[in-house]
Amino acid sequence: MIFNINVNNKILKARKGDTILETLRKNGITVPTLCNMENFTPTGACRICVVEVESHDELVPSCSHPVEEWMKIKTHSPRVIRARRTIVELLLSSHPDDCLYCIRNKNCELQTLAEELGIRERRLPVVRMMKKKDPSSASIVRDPAKCILCGRCVRVCKEKIGISTFDFIGKGMKTIVGPTFNKNLNVSNCINCGQCIMVCPTGALHEKDAISAVSEALQDTEKHVVVQVSPTVSVSLAEEFNVKSGKELDGLLVATLRKMGFNKVFKSAFAADMMVMQIVEELLERLENQQNLPMFSADCPAFVKYMEEFHPELLPNLTTCKSPQQIMGSLVKHHYARNQKIKAENIFSVSLMPCTAKKFEARREEFTTKGISDVDAVLTTRELARLIRLFGLDIQQVAPELADSPFAVRSSAGKIVGTSGGVAEAVYRTLYYRLTGKQLVNFKVTQMRSNKSTRELFTKIGKQKIGIAAVNGLQNAMELISQIKAGRDDLHFIEVMACPGSCINGGGQPITQSQESLKARMKTLYDIDEKESIKASYKNPAVIELYGKYTGKEKDSFLEKLKTSYQGRDVLL
Amino acid sequence: MSQIESVLTRFKDNQRQHLLPILQEIQSEMGYLPEEAITLVGRHLNLPTSKVYAVATFYDQFRFSPSAKYHFMLCNGTACHMKESEVVLQEIEKCLNIKAGQSTRDKLFRLEVTPCVGACGQSPVLKINDVFYPGITSKSVVELIEAIKLKEGKL
Numbered sequence A: 001m002i003f004n005i006n007v008n009n010k011i012l013k014a015r016k017g018d019t020i021l022e023t024l025r026k027n028g029i030t031v032p033t034l035c036n037m038e039n040f041t042p043t044g045a046c047r048i049c050v051v052e053v054e055s056h057d058e059l060v061p062s063c064s065h066p067v068e069e070w071m072k073i074k075t076h077s078p079r080v081i082r083a084r085r086t087i088v089e090l091l092l093s094s095h096p097d098d099c100l101y102c103i104r105n106k107n108c109e110l111q112t113l114a115e116e117l118g119i120r121e122r123r124l125p126v127v128r129m130m131k132k133k134d135p136s137s138a139s140i141v142r143d144p145a146k147c148i149l150c151g152r153c154v155r156v157c158k159e160k161i162g163i164s165t166f167d168f169i170g171k172g173m174k175t176i177v178g179p180t181f182n183k184n185l186n187v188s189n190c191i192n193c194g195q196c197i198m199v200c201p202t203g204a205l206h207e208k209d210a211i212s213a214v215s216e217a218l219q220d221t222e223k224h225v226v227v228q229v230s231p232t233v234s235v236s237l238a239e240e241f242n243v244k245s246g247k248e249l250d251g252l253l254v255a256t257l258r259k260m261g262f263n264k265v266f267k268s269a270f271a272a273d274m275m276v277m278q279i280v281e282e283l284l285e286r287l288e289n290q291q292n293l294p295m296f297s298a299d300c301p302a303f304v305k306y307m308e309e310f311h312p313e314l315l316p317n318l319t320t321c322k323s324p325q326q327i328m329g330s331l332v333k334h335h336y337a338r339n340q341k342i343k344a345e346n347i348f349s350v351s352l353m354p355c356t357a358k359k360f361e362a363r364r365e366e367f368t369t370k371g372i373s374d375v376d377a378v379l380t381t382r383e384l385a386r387l388i389r390l391f392g393l394d395i396q397q398v399a400p401e402l403a404d405s406p407f408a409v410r411s412s413a414g415k416i417v418g419t420s421g422g423v424a425e426a427v428y429r430t431l432y433y434r435l436t437g438k439q440l441v442n443f444k445v446t447q448m449r450s451n452k453s454t455r456e457l458f459t460k461i462g463k464q465k466i467g468i469a470a471v472n473g474l475q476n477a478m479e480l481i482s483q484i485k486a487g488r489d490d491l492h493f494i495e496v497m498a499c500p501g502s503c504i505n506g507g508g509q510p511i512t513q514s515q516e517s518l519k520a521r522m523k524t525l526y527d528i529d530e531k532e533s534i535k536a537s538y539k540n541p542a543v544i545e546l547y548g549k550y551t552g553k554e555k556d557s558f559l560e561k562l563k564t565s566y567q568g569r570d571v572l573l
Numbered sequence B: 001m002s003q004i005e006s007v008l009t010r011f012k013d014n015q016r017q018h019l020l021p022i023l024q025e026i027q028s029e030m031g032y033l034p035e036e037a038i039t040l041v042g043r044h045l046n047l048p049t050s051k052v053y054a055v056a057t058f059y060d061q062f063r064f065s066p067s068a069k070y071h072f073m074l075c076n077g078t079a080c081h082m083k084e085s086e087v088v089l090q091e092i093e094k095c096l097n098i099k100a101g102q103s104t105r106d107k108l109f110r111l112e113v114t115p116c117v118g119a120c121g122q123s124p125v126l127k128i129n130d131v132f133y134p135g136i137t138s139k140s141v142v143e144l145i146e147a148i149k150l151k152e153g154k155l
């Protein structure tokens, strides 16, 4: 039902069932919000969104109040502005004033609010509370002094990820948001996906810095600095430089990285092709022996940690194949080092990822030999942008260049792994070839491209019945996992990505992204797949060449290096 | 069976509305909510520990550390009772000059009597904070207390 309301002395259309906030937004009127999140039920906790409604004595939080037909609303009356100001002033009274040093400087909702409300002096006494930073996690730094208790991280972790690492602790002035017992994150159940960082309005949550380590390595003349670029970083980085969403920077990024002093630029998607081929071989083996099915993907380190914590009995169902980051890491420190006659300890291996959990993955002991990590530093998309600015480079003013052989070429299957359903689709393409010896006529697997968070495909390849599923958003995977524990057996391969929307929406991506930018990134990946001719991993000529270098025993030990293992974890669940 | 577990068995139907009563009972038996209580209650009610802790810290009534530095919990389960834990109890009460359920003024000791702590084979059992002292006697308990007092400079 549509009816009229009066807002700031103008008649506007409103729809029954909408909140006041939704109505205002649809009509192009901006009201600030802090605790409110799109697609979540409102909590009405922060009250920054208040408006004046005639005949209501108190100001009304617009995010949680339904719009009604008789309403006469003022969104920016002096009374409303005064209330909003007071709220922000209260938040600032216990906030450290160190914007200049803050990672979210110029990209902070609290800062923007203070600015928009014209707060120019401290009227309230400063309340300093000793709240210690927690740098214990390999991926995420928590700085409770900057927390304004909006609860967004609590809710995203509970409702989208399903882990509930954070909650409110205590009450009143002493309230904080933190993990159980306010312990350090590294002993909590946090799986490092970084979705909390994506929703935090301030600098209270941010990624663990790797910029300093990388800059140091770049200045060290002894070090041979190698970098791998994840397929999803090059489609999102542009947004950090205000270029339109979804622009593929590929060659421009390669050229920029060379200017920064990286000695070699490799593509993680090359390793993604290798992963897809290994997954298919392993799947064929398991189908043959009817063992450890369904097989789960394990390239999302957040999902892996979740399985280690919550379902240790299902660990044999994860593929033993390493993630693309770690395949490339081990190729660089072993294969490449040997061929180039460079000592592994003189190589500094960097990876550019859309993901905070990859920082944790790189630190796992499985990926360290004799104290040397396969991947030395992981930069998120955001950190990469900062590093590029630090070097004063303009990514649009360079001439595109090609990545370095031997890890420069990828199939388009290796590219789409960054979007939900991508790994499953890539696996399907190679699996089809391995089961039938024939090429697919149509490579596109539409079932894996729906907009549902759980996608399924049931088909027959040759004589083999195959069920494939892809899930994004860990909370959605939990349902599927309990079905499997209860005996569901029609699935053989399951791709799980912890982040809602998968890696294109990873916890290391630009903070200011919108739903539109996510769609644009996905479209770019699929467009690339549409245009290019090498659409399946097994057809990647560079991978074929690499595999051809090894025979017999050597080949076995080469393939062995692509495998990893998992361990149950005892953490606070 | 631990004190916590025995409380949990009284709330078999793991309904979430039991959260507060469970926490209250654990605290009244143990004098505080140890970390283990939060994790076990979470598992019992199928709630994340962060939620259980959030609820517990919201109410002023809950304590998260023993109210004394040395929290004596003397088992008075059947096995321990048979092995004369009562005598040990009297000895402690005499030494510390407090009754079960009380703390000393200097907050150094607190004494509590608990049902079976699940170590019947070694009864009678005394637990001080998280450490078990099996086969405790009225003689050895005096030595224990004196050792603590000495360490704390209270002798």
Ligand code: SF4
Residues within 6 Å of the ligand: A146, A147, A148, A149, A150, A151, A152, A153, A154, A177, A196, A199, A200, A201, A202, A204, A205
């Ligand atoms: S850490 Fe950030 S997202 Fe979480 S409650 Fe604090 S300000 Fe909000």
Ligand code: SF4
Residues within 6 Å of the ligand: A192, A193, A299, A300, A301, A302, A303, A354, A355, A356, A357, A358, A497, A498, A499, A502, A503, A504, A505, A506, A507, A508
């Ligand atoms: S879905 Fe992708 S970005 Fe998110 S945690 Fe997993 S690997 Fe990282």
Ligand code: FES
Residues within 6 Å of the ligand: A032, A033, A034, A035, A036, A043, A044, A045, A046, A047, A048, A049, A050, A061, A062, A063, A064
């Ligand atoms: S945004 Fe409405 S109460 Fe916080």
Ligand code: FES
Residues within 6 Å of the ligand: B075, B076, B077, B078, B079, B080, B081, B115, B116, B117, B118, B119, B120, B121, B123, B124, B125
């Ligand atoms: S009765 Fe004391 S331990 Fe069982």
